[in-house]
Structure formats: structure tokens, C-alpha cells
Amino acid sequence: MEETLAFSFESIISQIIEHGYGILDNFLTEEEITELNESFLAHYQAQEFRQAGISKEHEVVKNIRGDEILWLEKEQANAIEIKFLERLEAFMSYVNYTCFLGLRSYEIHYASYPVGTFYKRHLDKFRNDSGRKLSFICYLNQNWQADNGGELVLYLPDKEEIVLPIGGRLVVFESDKIEHEVLPANRERRSLTGWLRNID
Ligand SMILES: O=C(O)CCC(=O)C(=O)O
Numbered sequence: 001m002e003e004t005l006a007f008s009f010e011s012i013i014s015q016i017i018e019h020g021y022g023i024l025d026n027f028l029t030e031e032e033i034t035e036l037n038e039s040f041l042a043h044y045q046a047q048e049f050r051q052a053g054i055s056k057e058h059e060v061v062k063n064i065r066g067d068e069i070l071w072l073e074k075e076q077a078n079a080i081e082i083k084f085l086e087r088l089e090a091f092m093s094y095v096n097y098t099c100f101l102g103l104r105s106y107e108i109h110y111a112s113y114p115v116g117t118f119y120k121r122h123l124d125k126f127r128n129d130s131g132r133k134l135s136f137i138c139y140l141n142q143n144w145q146a147d148n149g150g151e152l153v154l155y156l157p158d159k160e161e162i163v164l165p166i167g168g169r170l171v172v173f174e175s176d177k178i179e180h181e182v183l184p185a186n187r188e189r190r191s192l193t194g195w196l197r198n199i200d
């Protein structure tokens with residue numbers, strides 16, 4: 001692994017250990033963000049996205065969650081998607097090497113929040129599935145401005161952490177501990193979102 005990448009992994013992992021969440025900017029380069037946006041658009045135009053649901057049964061409730069998603073499978077992925085997944089796998093190995101979470105698999109989807117949509121305060125845990133250990137979100141938004149809205153709010157014990165969905169930024173937090181929310185944006189908001197799991 002590239003040395004600078006290993007170094008940034010160490011920094012975000014120590015944030016996660018200390019605070020339950022961590023933020024790493026430039027997880028993707030500008031060029032990678034551009035390529036992933038091209039892939040995103042191709043999938044979107046091929047009408048592969050679906051309205052997201054809120055339970056394992058995928059119940060659609062737009063006053064809770066308004067994003068559209070597309071699950072990403074490595075078997076069907078293109079070159080830039082594979083590059084992204086492999087970087088994520090490297091991160092997962094690094095977490096396993098430094099923490100003892102026993103991560104074994106991941107699930108990941110593209111997400112698009114159309115203008116005005118949001119995701120109300122929630123915990124990323126299904127009642128009948130405790131496999132999700134770490135949630136991660138990598139944003140694909142180029143030139144995101146503070147007045148575009150769409151902040152991720154992390155509800156921590158002592159404060160609320162407000163995170164702008166800036167392209168290339170990776171946010172990771174403990175899935176069963178940190179409640180969070182996506183505020184409405186006045187611009188379409190894109191990401192790759194997923195979970196590192198300790199069961200397959
Ligand atoms: O996009 C984000 O910032 C958070 C998304 C989220 O909370 C989720 O998909 O469960």
C-alpha cells in the first residue's frame with residue numbers, strides 16, 4: 001500500500017477509536033471523483049437506481065428518507081469502481097490489523113439525494129441484523145459549497161458534529177452507536193455509502 005494512504009488510514013482509525021467516528025479528506029483524487037461521477041451518471045441514465053427503503057423489507061417512506069440508491073457488486077463493477085472497492089478493502093484490512101473488529105465483508109451502494117430530499121435521524125442497524133460494525137460514506141460532490149446544505153449531522157454524546165459532503169471526503173463511524181441525519185440540500189447530493197461487516 002502507498003505510504004501516504006497507510007498514514008491517513010492510521011489517522012482516521014485513531015479518530016474512530018477515540019471518538020467513535022473519523023473523517024478523512026482526499027480519500028479520492030479529483031480525477032477519481034470525476035470518473036466515479038461518470039459511472040454514476042451512466043448508471044443513473046440507464047435507470048438502475050431505485051428509491052431507497054428503511055428496513056430489511058425495503059419499505060419506502062419518503063418523509064424519512066428520500067434518496068435513490070444502486071447497490072454496487074464487485075463482479076459487475078467497472079475499472080474505477082473496482083479501484084474504489086480495492087481501496088476500501090485495503091482500509092478494511094488496515095482496520096482489522098489495528099483494531100479487533102473481525103471485519104469480513106462489506107456492502108455498498110451509490111446514493112443520490114435529489115434536491116430537497118433528506119434522511120431523518122437514525123441508527124444504521126437493522127433489528128434482525130447486527131453484522132454492520134462500521135458505516136462509511138464517501139462523497140462525490142465536486143465544488144460543494146456551505147450554502148448548498150446537505151450536511152451530515154452526527155449526534156455525539158456531548159455535541160453535534162456537522163459534516164459537509166465534500167467530494168473525496170470519507171466519513172466512518174460505529175454503525176450501532178452514532179445516530180445521524182442528512183439535511184436537505186439545494187443541489188443533488190451524491191455518495192458511495194456502505195457498511196463494513198463482521199459477518200458475511
Ligand atoms: O449520506 C450521508 O451522509 C449519510 C447516509 C446515511 O446515513 C445512510 O445511508 O444510512
Ligand SMILES: [Fe+2]
Nearest residue numbers: 122123124180
Ligand atoms: Fe445512516
